[in-house]
Structures are given as structure tokens and as C-alpha cells.
Amino acid sequence: MPSQLKRLRESLKNAGVIGQPQKSKKAKKRARQNKSGNDARLSREAALESIREEFNPFEIKKTKEKFSVAGGRKVKGTVGKPSVSKQIGEDNRRKTLLVEMQQRNKVGGIIDRRFGENDPSMNPEDKMLERFTREQQKKSYKSDIFNLEDDDEVLTHYGQSLGSLPNDDFQEDVNGSDDDLLRPAKRTHPLDGELQSDEDNEGGPPKKKSKAEVMKEVILKSKYHKYERQKEKEADEDLRDELDAELGDIRALLAGIPVRPPPGKPAVTDSGADGSLHADRAAQINSGLNVDSKYDASVREMTYDKRSKPADRTKSAEELAEDRAKQLQKLERSRQKRMQGEESSDEEPEEEDDVPSDDEFRLGKGIKLAADEKEFVHGDSGSEEESSGSEEESDDEEEEEEVEEGGEIEASSSGHSRRRGLDNDDAYSDDYQSDEDPDALASDEEASESEGEGGEDGLMESEDESTASKPIDDVKAVVNGGSSLPFTFPCPQTHQEFLKVTSKYKVEDLPTIVKRIRVLHHPSLAAGNKEKLSHFMVVVFDHIIYLADLPTLPPMDVLDILLRHLHSLSKEFPQASAARFRDYLQKFFDRIGLQKKTKRSDLVILTALSIIYPTSDHFHIVVTPAMLVIARWLGSSAPTDIEKLVHGCYLVTLCLQYQRLSKRVIPEALNFVYQSLLALSPVPPAKVPGGFPVHVVESASKLRISSSSKDKFELGKLKFKEALYPDSVSNTTALQITLAYAFTQQLLALARLYSSKTALLELTKPAVPILSHYTSSGCTKSLPKAFTTYIKETALPELERIRSHSQKFRRPLELHHHRPLPIPSNYPKFDEDYSLDRHKGSYDADRDRKELSKLKAEHKKERKGAMRELRKDSQFIAREKLKERKVADQEYHDKMKKIVSMIQNEEGAATNAYERERSGRKKSKK
């Protein structure tokens, strides 16, 4: 590196300050011509200044790096020009802070905003020129069509336009016409304003309009123009159409065909119309009647009409069977899904398993339970839905009919119903083709038309069936004593009403009455029927309870039919029925809690529940509580008397019935069976086996079978009548033995039910000793032979078989074949373009934290900067103040000096004068 001096020299030479550059004379001359002498001197000064700066070691600040870091790291602030930046800061402050300081405690002042006023580099001529052009531009801008007035020019006070102030003095009246609006606002004398407003009253509002109003007016105006244009165009088009219409005539004239009566609009008329119609139309047109609207209306109506569709082909028997099989399969699949409860969450189990089935089969809507209802409600078209709907309809009919048939022969019923279903289908589709149905015509409401048709039709059908198509049945009914039975009944809303209605008739007529009520108040017949029928459902429910709780056994077939009515009503009103069932369950549950007696109706209702609701569901809004209620009964009621045993036996049967498909474990049922068998055994066993609770069994010694008779005993089913109507019990011992037999059967059924469970061996562990206890010599004495042989030869071997089978297939559990959980990996993350210059925080993986640290850093930086600035500001202010002070002091001193010197002068003069005087006096004295 060359020395400092050499470099200086070099740079001076380059700048042309020193040395004799070898330049041609021409160039020199040119240079001289170009620059005036002053300019050359100025540029030279500037060059020198820059060189000076460059070589001044104090102008540049450098920070020595301790270690140089590889990777092209650039550290900020290693090189700086402190004096320069200081100077800049100083200048800035002088411009802002100093001005502020000087203007402190001063109010007002005028800011000169005239163009170029503060620009010293402009000559006055340029200034003037520029000002003039601006003025002109502004004017031309204002004359723009949409620029009604220059906003800048409006005088304001506190942001409010002076014109809008409610001050009379400043009221400005503007003429309403457009041209006047465009004129700049002008202040007028209030009197003038009044005068003017009198003139302008009709022209426009006396007040100045706001911009929005003006714009509105403009828009209105443009709309008006547009409308006018359209009108004109339409008129043109009409004219053209007329011409077009006359073209035929002209042609005819040309071709020599005789002239027809003037046609209306040949282009529009359809081909099928004949001349007379044309004439009509023409007449109408001529008479000025607006036929178009009528026509449009009818077209619109026609769009709502159902399109006729081909009737379904009559299906062959095989096809029907296939359909039925398909439907059943589908039902079973959806049931399976519900049983697994796999797709269903706890809250809304049904929602989720309904939806996929819809999607899969696309016929899902038809399968939905209340679909018939839905069909009535929506009545929407769409061929697929329609077909499924009609299918549904037929199914529904079928069911209804099944209900109706009651205790008749079933052999004919299936074929019968199938045929009728088909008939119904045909009738249904026919309806849409023939518009002769008076009902359909009568109903004017378009939307409900199809509903009405469908519903009424179905109803008519069913009525037809009940009256006309089954004369034999009716005759039967009449023979049964229904001759006095009226055909219409009011729809009872409470059980009391129902009892009042039915009190006159025999119990056997109940099914007919219920059927007729249901038919008469079909939801599609009247608006309120739906609600009525849902109340009626509750009535049927209550009546079943009533019948069951009667002291004497009601005819079971009547109960049976009522139950089926309840079922189909529940299908129609699932929510209401579920609510009723749940209500009942809650009450039953409370009764169990209060140790009250179980009623027969409880058993019947739970039986009904097992038929009406799918008990295999994983979760069901009715079945789950019902299961809990039964389990609580079985769990909390000890078999202390024969009635409890009978009820318990029935409930265990219901448990079996409920779980026949889903095979869920009910510990309480097993416990109850064990306890009952122990309680019934003629001799207490030496050791009570198993893990079921026994504390309740001990007291019940009176239940033990005590007959010493070894006589013939017929093993049979439990008789509902004998078991549940205690008055009719003839032989307690026989009942006990039958109960024991039933419990044994239940035990086997439970074992069979749970045969696939891994803990079957544990579940049935107490069963073996209990049953073998029955075969012990102590027990056989008081048991009939048929029973002991049943246990010995059927029950025990069967149980053993199931158990050994289970043992054979028993394996240790392997529940945890899970994929191992991945261990969370924390590999270091490499950044390709990592740079040390970036702040560390910016490499943070956590985005939020990164943002936060960024913000923090920024805040810190800003704060530091602000503090520094403030500090500098205060220093500057102090400096300035000191300066001011100094100036003021200086002034003061000067002033004082002046005064002092003045006084001194005066004094001196006076002294002189005095001296002079004295010397003068002396002299004069002398």
C-alpha cells in the first residue's frame, strides 16, 4: 500500500487540483468556456472538501474486529461517520426542534402556502408562471361535469361546512337548477337569499344539497334516461314485429293467395292450433285484452304439474322375493351397524349410522321408519324417491293390514297382502295420469296437492279394504257381535275418554275400535289429526297398562293386537312414543327404588318395548334405560317370595329376549337365576358356589320346593295366567317346580348366549354345582322325576358341553397387538442458508414465540433509539438555551456597558464642567 502522502497526491491529481494535466489547448478552452470562473472555483472547493473528508482519520470511526468469522459475516456498525451523522442530527433538530422551541408559548402565525414561496432557487417569473398554470388547472378541473363543487374551497368551521350551520348570517342560498349548482358557492346577503328563495321555490330546494343528494339525483336522472331509451327500443321492436307479421300477408299478396283473417303472432302460435283459435286470439288482441299474463300463468302452473311416468311393471314372484330379501338384508346390515355402535359416538348414535346407509343404498329414505310420513310432508318429485316412496307405501299398507287382520289365518295373509300392495301401487301411479279424481281437483293448493292425493288415496284404499274387499272378514266381525259397533268414533285424547268410548263395547271389539279410530283420523285427512293420533298412541299405551293391571286376565289376543297397534303407531310417532316409554321407565325405576310392588303392566310394557324397539342397538334412547331398569330390578330384588320369583323369571326371559342378537352380558340376570335356583332348591347346599352375592338369598327358606311327591309331573312352560294372577294359582309347588325348570332353561339359554364370550367358564362356574346340587340325593327326594331327569340328562350334559367347548378354545388374551407408538423424534433441523447475521430468535421453531421475540427485539431497539434521540434532543435544547442565554447575557452586558459608559461620560463631562467651573471661579476669585 502506498504511503498516505502518495495517496493524497494521487487523489489530488485525479481531482485535477494540482499538477499540470496534459490536456490539449482546445479542451482547456472548452472547459474554460463551459465554466465560469466562479463555477470552477466552486467545484474545486467541493473536490477538495471530499478529499479532505476522505483523508481525515477522525471523520471515520472503525471498530476493530477481534476475531474475523468465516462465512461472510457482516457486522453492522463497524464503520461509521460519527461527525457526519451528528451533523445530520443537528440539522434535523434545528429544522424541527428548534422551530418548535422558538414557537413555544406563541399562538397563531401564518403559513405561507403559496407556490414556490419558500424555494429560493426559483426566479420570480417562474413562480408567477407556475402559479398561473395551477390556477387555470384548478378551474378546468372544477368545470368537470361530475365535480359539482370544489371541496377544498368550502369554508369550514370545526370541520363543519359553514353553509350547513344553522346560522342565519351565513346561510347561503343556492339556486336549485343544475347549472347553478355547478357554480361556486357564493355568500349572499340574507335578504337576498330570501328574495331568491321565493323565486326558486319550484326549481329546487332552497338549501344547498349535500353531495349524496346530488348523486342520488344524478342516478335517478340517468335511470330515467335509460328507461326512456328502453321504451323507445321496445317501440321500435314492436314496429318491427308488426312488420314481420305482415310479411305473410305481403307474401300472400305476392303469391296471390287469398287473404286470411289477420293472424296474431304466427311465430308464437303452436302447430296444433286451428284458425278459429287464431281468430279468438286476434280478437282478444284487438280488443286490447292482455292474454299474455293468462298464458304465462297457465304455463307456470303446468311446470308444477307432475310429469306422467310409466307405471311399474308388475313384478314376478321371484323378483318380489328378491326385493324383499334385499330389503331384509339391508335392514339387517343397518341393525348390525347399530349393534356394533362403531360409527356412532355417544351423543348421536343414530344420526351417524343412518347417513351411511342412505349413501350406500340410495334407497335409504324409503327405509327410514317414518318415511311414509315424510313422503306426505314433502311430497317432492324425483323418480327414484318416488319409486321408493311407493314401495314404502305398499309396505306400510302391508303392515297396517297385518295389524288389521288380527287373529285371522295367516296362511292367506302374505299372498293377500302382496297382491294388495301391488294393486295399491298401480292405483297410486294411476292417480297421476287420470285427473278425474274429484278430491284432487277440488284441492286448489298446488303444493299440497300431491300430498293430499297420496294420503287420501292410501286411506281410501285401506277403507276399501276393510269394507269392500274383505267381505268375509267384515261378516265375521259382525257375527262377533260388532253389529252394533258404529263406524265412526271420536279420537280419544285421554285414557279416560277412551274408557268412556269403549265402556259400551266388549273387550273383543277393542281392536276394531282402535282400527277404526286410526283409519278415521289418518294424519292426511285433517290438519290436527297427526297430533290427535299421537295422543291416541299414548291412550293405547295407557290402555295396555290398564288391561294388564285388571284383576282378571284380559283376552290375550286383544292385548296382542293392541301391542301391534302400539307398534305401528310408534312407527308413525317415534318421538312421542319414545318419550312415553321413557317416562314410564323412569316411573318404574322410581318404584323399584321405593321397594314397591311390580305390576303386571310393567312386564307387559317391557315386553312391548322388546318388540317395538331394536334391542340389539349399542345405544338406544329407550332400550338402554329399559335395560338399566331391568338390571336394577334383578340386582336389587332378592327372591324372597314366589311373586318376586315369577316376576324375576319373566324379566330374565326379557333379558334373553333383548340380548338374543347382540348377546350382551347381564351379570344381574345370571345372579338372579343362581339366587333363585338356590332359593328353590329343596335343601340348601353345603357350600354356596361362585361369586354372585348371597346376602339376599339366606332368608328365603319358605321358597324351597317341599313336595315329597314323586308323582308324575308334566314339565311345561310357565303359564302367564297362572303365574301372574295369583288367585288362579292352584298349586304352589307345581309353580315352584315349573319355575325351577324355567330357570334351568334360562341358565342354559344364557350359557348358549354367552358361549362366544371368553369368560364363559367364569360366568357359568356356579351353574354346575348348583345344577348338580339338584341331582343330589337330598334334593331328588322332593323333586319330580321328570325334572331331575331333565337336569341329569339334558341340562348338565349341555352345560358341560358348552363349557368344555369354551375351555377348548380358550387362549390367553392378546389384546395389545397395536403398532408401537412412534417415539417423538427430535432431530436437529438444519437450515440450508443459515446465517449468523440473522437474529437467533428468527430460527425458533415455535412460530408464536418467534414472532414474539421479534417484536420484543424490535421494541427494545426502538426504545433504545428513542431514548437516545430524546437524550440528544435534551442536549440540543440545553445547548440552544445556553446559546440564547449567552446572547441575552451579552446583550445585557453590552447594554449595561453602554449605560455605564454613558453615565461615565456624563459624569466625566459634569466633572469636567465642574472643574471648569471651579477653575473658572478660582480664576475669577483670583
Added chain:
Amino acid sequence: MAIPSSTAALSGSKKRKRIAADEAARKPKSKLKDLPVITKAVLLRPAPKSKKPVEPSSDEDEEEDEDEDMGSGSEEGDDEDGLASRQAEMLRLEEEIVSAKTATARTKGLNSLLEQLEDESEEIVIMTAVGLCRTFCRLMSRGQLVRHKDHSPEQLKMVKEAKESYINYLNSLGDMLEGGEGTSLKLAMRLLKEESIHMKPSEDYYFPFLTYGVIIKHLLLSDSPDLVTVFATEYVYEFSDLRLEFFKAIPTVSKEVPLSNTRYSENLFNILYNLKDLPSTSEELTDLNLYISAPTKKKHPLYLIASHQRYFQETWLTLLSRPLPSKQRDVLTILPKRIIPHFPNPRLLMDYLTDTYNTGGVIALLALQGLFNLMMSHNLDYPNFFPKLYALLDRDLMHVKYRSRFFRLLELFLNSSHLPAVLVASFIKRMARLCLAAPPSAIVTVIPFTYNLMRLHPTCTFMLHRVLGKEVDSKALLTGGYADPFNEDEVDPLKTGALESSLWELETLQSHYHPNVATLAKILSEQFTKQQYGLEDFLDHSYTSMLEAEMSKKITRDPVVEYIVPKKILFEEGKKDDDDILPSAQNMLLELWDFE
């Protein structure tokens, strides 16, 4: 006190009457102004604090009227006439006794009154008792029941004989107490107070413990639980000194009553059972509610918590040493919270707890908590703790009321990770077995508990997942299946072989009828990602709470209804025309029941 309050309760006119009557009865000026006011009515009337239901006002008025009549002597009926005359006679006798100068006169008077106590008429007996009480109080206040050194021989004799009849009187009062007579209690307590004032041997604090002992003994032998309750609520719970003296007296009194007397034990238990808010620090003993005047000494046992606790402990130990089979559960329920904290030496309960624990069953469940307290804080070493705990897991456990209490403790006991996995496995297996016969509320507790234990003892997860290796004879496995190595009857939890077994029971419960239980059971076959379940959330369930949860679910959408209506419900369906796609499940209802 009952007296002022009852007078206040009287209506204005009656009050005036009453006062007149009193004045008539109290001819000579009595030193104890309030004494004669103790009439039958006052004593019988339930005090405001007593537990007896307040009778309708009309009855009370009648009663009062009667009393008034009795007192004023302006009665019409013969019977009442007799009574009034007896009363007047008695008042005269009383006066004689009090003012008697010779021993014989006084004794004669007293004896005649005492004889009246044997009368059949209850009213007379009560009247006499009241009168005697009054008499003795007056005697006491005159210092005529205490020997004094400057007494003459005649006076000494008088004192001696008066004392004898006083004791007789007390005994007959005791008999009345045993009979459940409410007035006698008031009288006795009244005498107790007077004694404490007038029969002090010195100027110091004096509690007539002998009299108190007699009262307590007879009271506890009484067959009227109401009276005992009144005594407890109005005196023992109310006054700290009475309570302390009660505790002091019980051990000595109990010695006199044979162990076989269950009535005594039950009465004592009832008093102690309802005793609450005992002071537990000396600071609480500063501002006491005392029945008799407070002792002057600062260091009196009444102000020391140690003495309170000592006598409390002795009392309880006395009670526990008596056979009390019917109340054992109650004792054990309050033992940990309300008894042990007040025992200065809880180790003394060790024997009792051990014995009850060894009886097994529910009692043992309850004893467990107390035992645990002792083990934790008092260094009790209990051999064979876990085998005994294991034995508690019996067939009834899941069905008893105290199930959650037991499971809380069991969680505590098995929470140590230092326990052998074999032992924990035995517990798990045993609980799983019990679950097969348990209500859903119990199953719901066991499953998360099992989960927690498995997290704590990962070895136990073999019970859920065991892949059989080569060491197992595959042929035998094919023919005979996997034999469960768990021995149900083994008593020692270390030897049951549960760890080699599998939890088939809990796997089976995955198909429990209650959907929530089934879902909960599935956590065992899922990956163990959760650290622990808070057992507290699962402890207190019941059928009711579960049904409530179900019932609180709103019917938001149409519930599924069985699509096919069977042709017959209660009868055999005829020929089926459906293709048998639905699995033909047997209809158990029709198989077992005949509805014809």
C-alpha cells in the same frame, strides 16, 4: 335455665296468677327466690332446647291451667281438690322440716315425704319429688347438710340423718330416671347445682361427682331414649364441665353395670355418637359454657385439653370394651374422623380395630380406614396386611354401600410401585372375577382402577396380552385349551398365579349391556396412552345416577323403531314367509311362557 324462660312464656294474666300462687305457697320468706317456682308444669314443659316437638299451644294452655289450679288451690274436681290439699299439706310439712329444731322431727318429716314417693299416683310422686327437692335445697342453703365443727351433737345428728334421707331421695330420683321420668332429670340436675354451691368442702371449685355419677348411671340404664337425648343435648353437649365430668364418671360407673346390659351401652353410644365439635386445642377451652361456677385456678383440668382428651379416650375405650354388635358399623364409620383425632394415644384402639378387622365382611371394610390411619401416623405394624386385604374382596364387596370407601383405600394401598406385580395381579384378577356378578356402577370403578394399576405395574399387562411361546405344548393347547392358572381359592395373593392368567372377565365386559360400561371396558384393549385415570370420577355411581344420565339425554331425532311388525307377539307365529336372512334367533319369551 328453664325457669326464667318458661315464666316468660306464660301469658300476662297467668303470670300474675302464678306469682300470686307462689306467694301463697311461700309464706315464710325464702332465701332462694326462684326455688318454689319449680312446679310440675315448669319442669315438665319441654325446654326450648329439648328435642321434643313443641306441642300445640292449646294443649299447653290446658296443662298450664291445671297447674295453676293446683297451685292456687281454687279447684272444683274432687281429685284436684285432694291434690291441692296434699300440696298444701306438703308445703306445711316442708316448712316444718326446714324449721325443725330436733333431728327426730326433721327425720320424721322427711321420712313421711319419702314415703309419699312410693305412692301409686304419678302426680303425687312428682309433686313430692319437687317438694323434696325444694326442701333439700333450702336445707343445703342453710348449711344443714354439712357437718361443721361448731355443731352441737344434736345438730350433728340432724345433719347425719338429713344426709341419709338425702341419699335415699337421690336413689329414688334415680329410680324415677330409670323409669324415664322427665321431671326427675331436672330435679337431679337442680340438686347437682345446689350441691356444688352449698356443699363445698372448701372454698375451692367443687363438682359433686358422686351425685353426678348416680344420675348418669341411672340415666343410662333408663329405657327411654328420649330422656337420654334430652340429657345429652341439654346438659352434656351444652356445658363443658358436665361433659368433662361425664367422661370422668363413665369408666367408674361402667364397672358397676354388667357387660351384658346392652341398653346401657346403647344409651352411652347414642350420647357419644352425637357428640360433635369437641375442642381439639387448649385455646378453644378459654370461653367455656359452664353449668356450675367456674374454677378459679388457671390450671384446672377443665382448662386443659389433655384432661379432656384423656377422659374422652377412657370413655370410648370403656364403651368399645363392651359388646355392642348393633352399633359397630356406626362406631367404625365415625372412628377415623371423629374419634381418633381426639385420642391422645390412638394406639389403644389397635386391639379393637384388629379384632374387628379380623371378623371380615363389611365390618372389616370399615375398620380398614381406622387401621390405615394408625398404620400411617402411629407406626402400627400390621402383619399379613395384604392377604387380609385380599380376603376382603369377597362376593359381597361389589354390592355393599361402602364399596367406594373401600376402593378409595384400596387405591391408596396398591398405589405403591414397590409392591410385587404378582400381588397386584392377584388383586386385579380377583376384582375382575367379582365384576362378572357386579352392578355396572362397580364395574365402572374397577376398570379404570385396573388400568391405573397396569400403568403402575407394567408387568401386569401380561394379563391382557400374552403371546404363548414355544415352551407351551401346542398339541395340548389344541385339545384342551389354555388352562387358567389362577387359583380362586388361594388365600395368599402372592401364590394365586394370577399373573399367568388372563383377564377374560374384563374382555367379556366389553360386551356389557350398558353401552357406557362396554365402551369403558374397551380402554383395556386399546393402547395405553393415558397416564392415569382419576378414580374419583368413577367411584360414586349407582343405578340411579346412571339412569339419570340416560334420562337427561334429550330425544333429538326419531328413535329407531323395529321395522317389521311381527304378526304375532304373544303367540307362536305360524309359518314364516320371510326368507331367512335375519338370523332366526329363538324367541325365549314364547319358549318359556305360555300366554294362552
